[in-house]
Amino acid sequence: MKKGLCILGATGSIGVSTLDVVGRHSDQYKVIALTANTNIDALLEQCIAHRPEYAVVVNEVKAEQFKTKLKTSEVSNISVLSGVKALEFVSTLNQVDSVMAAIVGAAGLLPSLAAAKAGKTVLLANKEALVMAGDIFMQAVNESGATLLPIDSEHNAIFQCMPAGYKAGNTTKQARRILLTASGGPFREKAIEELHDVTVEQAVAHPKWDMGRKISVDSATMMNKGLELIEACLLFNMAPDDIQVVIHKQSIIHSMVDYVDGSVLAQMGNPDMRIPIAHAMAWPERFDSGVEPLNIFEVRQMDFEKPNLERFPCLRLAYEAIKAKGIMPTVLNAANEVAVDKFLNEGVKFTDIPIIIEKCMAGFSADTADSLEKILQVDQQARTASHKIIETMLA
Ligand code: NAD
Numbered sequence: 390m391k392k393g394l395c396i397l398g399a400t401g402s403i404g405v406s407t408l409d410v411v412g413r414h415s416d417q418y419k420v421i422a423l424t425a426n427t428n429i430d431a432l433l434e435q436c437i438a439h440r441p442e443y444a445v446v447v448n449e450v451k452a453e454q455f456k457t458k459l460k461t462s463e464v465s466n467i468s469v470l471s472g473v474k475a476l477e478f479v480s481t482l483n484q485v486d487s488v489m490a491a492i493v494g495a496a497g498l499l500p501s502l503a504a505a506k507a508g509k510t511v512l513l514a515n516k517e518a519l520v521m522a523g524d525i526f527m528q529a530v531n532e533s534g535a536t537l538l539p540i541d542s543e544h545n546a547i548f549q550c551m552p553a554g555y556k557a558g559n560t561t562k563q564a565r566r567i568l569l570t571a572s573g574g575p576f577r578e579k580a581i582e583e584l585h586d587v588t589v590e591q592a593v594a595h596p597k598w599d600m601g602r603k604i605s606v607d608s609a610t611m612m613n614k615g616l617e618l619i620e621a622c623l624l625f626n627m628a629p630d631d632i633q634v635v636i637h638k639q640s641i642i643h644s645m646v647d648y649v650d651g652s653v654l655a656q657m658g659n660p661d662m663r664i665p666i667a668h669a670m671a672w673p674e675r676f677d678s679g680v681e682p683l684n685i686f687e688v689r690q691m692d693f694e695k696p697n698l699e700r701f702p703c704l705r706l707a708y709e710a711i712k713a714k715g716i717m718p719t720v721l722n723a724a725n726e727v728a729v730d731k732f733l734n735e736g737v738k739f740t741d742i743p744i745i746i747e748k749c750m751a752g753f754s755a756d757t758a759d760s761l762e763k764i765l766q767v768d769q770q771a772r773t774a775s776h777k778i779i780e781t782m783l784a
């Protein structure tokens with residue numbers, strides 16, 4: 390029996406890599422639904438190649454344009470839906486077994502959570518969903534019996550280094566530490582005093598990974614590693630102080646688990662997201678990802694260094710947020726999304742990003758995050774506060 394797959398965020402970097410893997414294993418997977426926000430040309434091509442039952446275009450104007458295009462295409466029988474509710478509808482369809490959660494940012498929370506509540510196999514790339522609503526998300530997975538498989542390369546690596554039969558969210562007493570690797574991004578060695586005038590083009594040009602624009606900026610500020618630190622605390626039930634971030638510029642080791650007997654297990658491979666995607670899609674088996682074998686002789690050398698928190702204040706803020714727990718990771722994530730968006734589109738400086746986040750966090754007192762309603766409310770409040778901070782800054 391083929392597994393039914395829904396890809397949330399099919400037109401993005403992770404979505405495209407997922408479809409590449411699916412194309413190699415059409416005997417095992419059937420695409421049931423593909424979703425996009427606005428990129429209808431890419432979605433149409435994907436629909437022609439993969440013949441889903443449903444296509445969702447969240448933006449309603451674009452959805453109408455998409456329907457017109459579809460009518461004259463060879464795939465006019467596909468059902469087209471629009472609006473945010475349609476994302477939840479397709480991620481919980483009976484014929485869907487696995488949901489690739491690859492929408493970027495907070496917009497991915499509700500459909501990813503719906504998939505978890507419906508007991509699906511959730512392939513989680515959308516780290517922001519977990520950062521925003523970690524406890525609620527993990528609780529939904531536990532209660533429904535959903536299978537949660539990490540796609541983020543580091544978390545997928547850690548998962549692979551965990552003992553056989555390991556389930557996300559469980560504690561592993563024998564694992565004493567996680568070594569979370571980071572490439573250090575494009576500004577690992579740039580003089581700190583020159584960081585204030587880096588351009589958007591410089592920030593999104595990642596030396597090792599080809600990714601969407603938001604995560605590329607997050608990698609340059611190292612907020613990506615901050616979000617991943619929080620993600621790792623939740624997925625592997627570890628305290629933040631038991632997770633050491635390690636800058637490893639070659640991006641060959643994707644993370645490590647340090648066991649009580651002194652064994653350190655690492656997962657290695659070429660930096661290509663099709664590896665964690667194929668791992669999760671074939672789990673607990675393995676299949677071909679299409680990635681070239683690692684040439685260890687070309688790698689030759691691997692370097693490891695501690696991150697400098699003065700260079701990367703976003704990483705410090707993430708440690709502070711996860712230690713404060715409750716609503717603070719939600720606030721951190723919302724402020725970061727607003728600040729990065731304004732950096733990408735409207736003249737906020739690269740070095741303003743952590744300043745905006747820190748100011749925003751300072752405006753919130755520690756509080757529990759015990760319901761989805763509260764999390765969504767805090768998310769909105771933090772966004773409004775961040776916009777105000779930016780207005781004052783630019784005035
Ligand atoms: P991307 O920007 O390339 O793609 C984002 C996808 O989400 C697109 O399909 C877009 O249509 C959809 N989308 C955007 N805004 C939306 C909205 N408001 N409503 C509905 N859909 C929306 O992003 P990406 O690089 O593929 O990253 C996706 C997620 O995976 C992010 O959470 C990122 O942190 C995570 N991730 C990505 C990589 C990578 O290599 N790209 C690696 C690890 C984790």
Ligand code: MG
Binds near residue numbers: 541542543617
């Ligand atoms: Mg990652």
